[in-house]
Amino acid sequence: GYGKQVDWIEMHLTLPTEPIESLTRVSDYVKKRKKLHVVNMGDKPLKELINDMFLLYNRAYTLFGMIPLTDAQIAKYVSEFRPMVSKRTTSFIYTDEGEMVAFGICCPRLDRAMQKMKGRTVPFGWIHLLKALKGKNDTVDLLLIAVRPDLQGQGVNAIILDDMQHKLIKAGVRYAETGPMLEINDNILAQWERFKGVQHKRRRCFVKSL
Template identity: 40%
Template sequence: MSVIIREVTTKKELKKFVKFNIDLYKGNPYHVPGLIEEEMMTLDPKRNPAFEVCDSISFLAYRNDQVVGRITGIINRGSNETWGQKRARFGFVDFIDDQEVVDALFKAVEDWAKQKGMEELQGPMGFTDMDHEGMLIDGFDQVGTIATIYNFPYYPQHMERMGYVKDQDWHEFKIFVPREGIPEKHQRIGEIVKKKYGLKIMKFKNAKEIMPYAHKVFNTLNEAYAPLYGFSKLTQKQIDYYINMYIPMLRYDLVTVIVREEDDEVVGFGISLPNLSHAMKKANGHLFPFGWIHLLKALKTKPKVVDLYLMGVLPEYQSKGVNALLFNDLIPIYNKLGVEYAESNPELESNNAVQAQWDYFKREHHKTRRAFIKKIG
């Protein structure tokens, strides 16, 4: 039977779209399923404020009335304006190992993008940098994280077969926590930076304490990430959306914010979380009735692994030692909790400054992921 491509237009179809990823990877020891409700919210124009600056379309591929693939097309108008490009993105992409299925899915998105006047298609990427991006090309035997995509090795093979080429790579590291404590050079640099620029470390015990700094953190993120691949600044509505989504799941002892004492502005931040991969696998996409128990337990326990979920430093303070100040605070906490290593999550291979911060630590480059690109018009 030939492949049939259908646009996703109903909530029932959207749920099929989201669940396909979980069904496709059932039993895979490395795949970490997301939460069905959260992904449906991300893809819902009525609930995700990213749709105010993005156009989007989603497709399902069927064969014999069975879902065999999915893909979303996205045009981030803000990003295109920022970078002077006419690019569409593909994301939320999964498929069985079948050339006809893959070709039909990508043709649907390429045709849509061309009709919208786009000249290139890149991905996998999401609506914003807060969504999953980058197709795994190395590290297929490593357990994923909640912030990343896992995919079968045949995915990038199909991309290359269709004429897609490398646009950008991200590297991921295991950074082992030094048992001897803060590296001496780190400690010295941190103290110098703290005094020179009049900085102080902020710690929080609850949501009430952190909320006055939440918008400031995202404003710093907007400035810090502005030069990075494909980034477009988050709007205030998007910032509110992410604050409401993520503040409740923070582990406050693993949040470090650095402010300038003279005006209380955030110049840097580090947000890490206990690694939730195994808890998410147990939840299998469902928060209820019991998924929340696994997640709550993982958030409250002493973790062996932490995820470096978000980090950022204002451009004028980058390469001046502010990162040392962040880790001077976090390393003793990690050691107290018994953390063995941290997952860096994706870092652009071209971002030498970010990767240089691991020079003082034992580390292992264990995953690489790629954004592909193809001219379509």
């Protein structure tokens, strides 16, 4: 019969109403020690930021089931991602020499907007989508977080989380939904402990030996 090969889990997070000071202290320490800094949208051309992001994605995601993006796919996703990202929902971490070493991307949750659209973007469905992306929204979806492999496990993710907590709290966001996370990826799972994470979804890959 079929048996489990691997699980992916998803979590519902409750964000603090005030920044977590211990996270800020760790972030400041790692930035100083590793000579890193946050780059915001507007500091660099958006196309350059997104291109750097997907190049890093290929280096950082080498776990089960991940396939590197081709140059053509990166070019395609650069154009597709541009409308989805904003300064309040992105965090890009660079070295002082100008190399991206980590990033975090989230976007406002769109399920309610999709329901109001009823499957139609015209004539007025796009308005609901635009309001969800640019207006007030108390929930975000965490799309991607990545750290350059040689810096993983060295606290760099704290810089992303600290930057994002300040931006999201300021924007009035209260909750976050993670994407699927490999159950054996302890580094990713551990970073959500500060945010009252509750596992609420699980996906499983079943296999059968022939």
